Amino acid sequence: xxxxxxxxxxxxxxxxxxxxxxxxxxxxxxxxxxxxxxxxxxxxxxxxxxxxxxxxxxxxxxxxxxxxxxxxxxxxxxxxxxxxxxxxxxxxxxxxxxxxxxxxxxxxxxxxxxxxxxxxxxxxxxxxxxxxxxxxxxxxxxxxxxxxxxxxxxxxxxxxxxxxxxxxxxxxxxxxxxxxxxxxxxxxxxxxxxxxxxxxxxxxxxxxxxxxxxxxxxxxxxxxxxxxxxxxxxxxxxxxxxxxxxxxxxxxxxxxxxxxxxxxxxxxxxxxxxxxxxxxxxxxxxxxxxxxxxxxxxxxxxxxxxxxxxxxxxxxxxxxxxxxxxxxxxxxxxxxxxxxxxxxxxxxxxxxxxxxxxxxxxxxxxxxxxxxxxxxxxxxxxxxxxxxxxxxxxxxxxxxxxxxxxxxxx
Amino acid sequence: xxxxxxxxxxxxxxxxxxxxxxxxxxxxxxxxxxxxxxxxxxxxxxxxxxxxxxxxxxxxxxxxxxxxxxxxxxxxxxxxxxxxxxxxxxxxxxxxxxxxxxxxxxxxxxxxxxxxxxxxxxxxxxxxxxxxxxxxxxxxxxxxxxxxxxxxxxxxxxxxxxxxxxxxx
Numbered sequence: 001x002x003x004x005x006x007x008x009x010x011x012x013x014x015x016x017x018x019x020x021x022x023x024x025x026x027x028x029x030x031x032x033x034x035x036x037x038x039x040x041x042x043x044x045x046x047x048x049x050x051x052x053x054x055x056x057x058x059x060x061x062x063x064x065x066x067x068x069x070x071x072x073x074x075x076x077x078x079x080x081x082x083x084x085x086x087x088x089x090x091x092x093x094x095x096x097x098x099x100x101x102x103x104x105x106x107x108x109x110x111x112x113x114x115x116x117x118x119x120x121x122x123x124x125x126x127x128x129x130x131x132x133x134x135x136x137x138x139x140x141x142x143x144x145x146x147x148x149x150x151x152x153x154x155x156x157x158x159x160x161x162x163x164x165x166x167x168x169x170x171x172x173x174x175x176x177x178x179x180x181x182x183x184x185x186x187x188x189x190x191x192x193x194x195x196x197x198x199x200x201x202x203x204x205x206x207x208x209x210x211x212x213x214x215x216x217x218x219x220x221x222x223x224x225x226x227x228x229x230x231x232x233x234x235x236x237x238x239x240x241x242x243x244x245x246x247x248x249x250x251x252x253x254x255x256x257x258x259x260x261x262x263x264x265x266x267x268x269x270x271x272x273x274x275x276x277x278x279x280x281x282x283x284x285x286x287x288x289x290x291x292x293x294x295x296x297x298x299x300x301x302x303x304x305x306x307x308x309x310x311x312x313x314x315x316x317x318x319x320x321x322x323x324x325x326x327x328x329x330x331x332x333x334x335x336x337x338x339x340x341x342x343x344x345x346x347x348x349x350x351x352x353x354x355x356x357x358x359x360x361x362x363x364x365x366x367x368x369x370x371x372x373x374x375x376x377x378x379x380x381x382x383x384x385x386x387x388x389x390x391x392x393x394x395x396x397x398x399x400x401x402x403x404x405x406x407x408x409x410x
Numbered sequence: 411x412x413x414x415x416x417x418x419x420x421x422x423x424x425x426x427x428x429x430x431x432x433x434x435x436x437x438x439x440x441x442x443x444x445x446x447x448x449x450x451x452x453x454x455x456x457x458x459x460x461x462x463x464x465x466x467x468x469x470x471x472x473x474x475x476x477x478x479x480x481x482x483x484x485x486x487x488x489x490x491x492x493x494x495x496x497x498x499x500x501x502x503x504x505x506x507x508x509x510x511x512x513x514x515x516x517x518x519x520x521x522x523x524x525x526x527x528x529x530x531x532x533x534x535x536x537x538x539x540x541x542x543x544x545x546x547x548x549x550x551x552x553x554x555x556x557x558x559x560x561x562x563x564x565x566x567x568x569x570x571x572x573x574x575x576x577x578x579x
Contacts, residue, residue, distance in 0.1 A: 001560055001561050001564045002560050002563055002564045002567070003560075003562070004531075004532060007528060007531075007532040007560055007563070008532040008533070008535075010513055010563075010567075011434060011528065011529065011532050011533040011535065013513070014434065014513045014517070015427075015430035015431070015433065015533060016430075017433055018429070018430050018433045018439070018442075019439075020425070020426045020429045020430065021443060025417070025419065025420070025421030025422040025425070026418045026536075027417050028418075028421050028425075028447065028450055028451070028454075029414050029417050029421070031456065062411060066411075193564060325464070327539075329538075332482035341537050341539075353423040353424075354469060355420075355465075355466060356461075357464055357465065359464075359465065359537055359540075361537075386535060387535055
């Protein structure tokens with residue numbers, strides 16, 4: 001029977017016979033943007049028809065209501081923002097709302113609030129795995145108007161002004177049983193505040209608390225995108241704040257992900273304030289990559305077909321990467337061992353086109369007795385054409401000298 | 411890296427592999443190009459989410475396979491795309507060319523399920539779990555399908571092979 005490696009080779013040989021017409025990625029992206037705009041226009045048109053057919057009391061944030069600040073007053077130099085007793089101010093891009101003090105930040109699973117929370121969809125901190133099936137708690141979500149998450153809202157209506165900023169709103173659901181929801185968009189500040197609560201009056205109160213943050217203050221911003229630490233600290237620096245990075249090890253999480261900030265994301269702070277950024281860091285107890293990969297040990301289960309570095313340059317993939325996950329196979333134990341998938345976050349690519357995260361394949365006997373101890377280890381790996389971990393020095397603990405040599409070789 | 415730049419980089423690095431995977435799944439050349447474009451356009455809309463997943467490839471291949479099935483259903487009563495007019499003669503230039511034809515024909519002889527599992531596992535290099543997610547089946551089914559597909563492919567490529575192990579030199 002054909003082995004898996006033979007199948008790989010046969011399929012690759014067959015695939016290599018197929019000519020592929022070149023299509024530039026940016027041309028495809030331009031086409032996608034155009035298609036996306038068309039969808040949005042259709043969506044807005046459909047919402048307009050629905051709005052005309054259904055009479056809904058349009059909600060406007062009353063500038064002079066007793067509970068709302070008087071937005072007609074001239075700005076006062078650096079007034080201290082104050083939330084009502086039992087509330088705290090949270091916001092994004094210069095817009096704030098008051099939420100109950102006990103609410104957490106990003107307490108969500110799969111986008112569903114597991115306890116009352118302020119939530120930054122799409123820009124959130126590393127979160128727990130999906131699978132939550134409990135009742136949804138209350139939440140205020142703060143999101144950029146351009147985010148994919150925000151595109152789902154239709155039926156925006158004119159919502160008056162706050163300060164010099166025009167508002168568009170999705171009114172509170174007109175129904176007798178909760179949960180209730182509503183949203184406000186401040187388009188020129190690129191922010192949408194979305195509120196969902198099992199108490200209707202809470203939605204109303206949060207809506208009415210919406211205000212513009214005075215000069216001299218900022219809110220702790222979410223990272224623009226998930227990813228390397230630079231994205232998080234850059235967003236904080238751009239907000240006029242001073243990021244200080246601290247690392248914590250979290251088993252199974254990619255190094256370099258945001259765990260939390262102190263103060264929490266969305267909190268109001270004075271301009272130039274220090275914000276502690278807690279990121280996932282390497283495993284302090286990592287055993288390091290096993291020596292069997294480095295030398296041709298006569299007692300090892302591995303026999304080297306080619307001695308390092310004779311065939312180094314022939315590998316199609318080579319990178320500097322950090323182990324972020326180790327999954328020992330539950331199937332397939334045979335005479336030769338148990339398969340193990342090792343997930344790596346790629347720090348630098350020397351050869352090939354590895355994605356930011358790759359999964360390499362190996363066997364349990366090529367790893368320490370407890371394979372989880374390699375989590376957080378930084379390695380150099382040369383492989384290819386398949387992503388099978390190779391022994392004999394082609395996969396080895398990271399060191400700068402070897403990394404430099406690999407840079408030169410490839 | 412913003413949404414579009416990341417998407418463009420992904421397309422530039424992966425599109426060829428995706429088109430070839432579509433061909434291996436059974437698409438003719440024009441159909442493969444269309445299929446990959448459809449899949450990538452679908453992914454574009456959710457690219458911010460996809461690029462943060464552990465394996466963007468797994469998500470994209472899942473979209474590709476789903477688009478493939480959708481396209482096949484739509485085309486049931488439509489035209490069948492072909493690469494060459496039926497009366498064109500393609501000479502068999504060399505032995506290795508004949509071998510490739512045999513591989514291509516062997517893939518055609520596999521069921522769609524077996525073919526897809528082989529392409530995702532051994533061409534796209536997805537793990538068993540990722541392949542299971544892409545095909546919407548349990549990981550155990552992936553394993554058994556791979557096993558059966560490899561056995562069938564062995565028989566198709568070398569019908570006499572089953573006796574090789576028992577032959578004496």
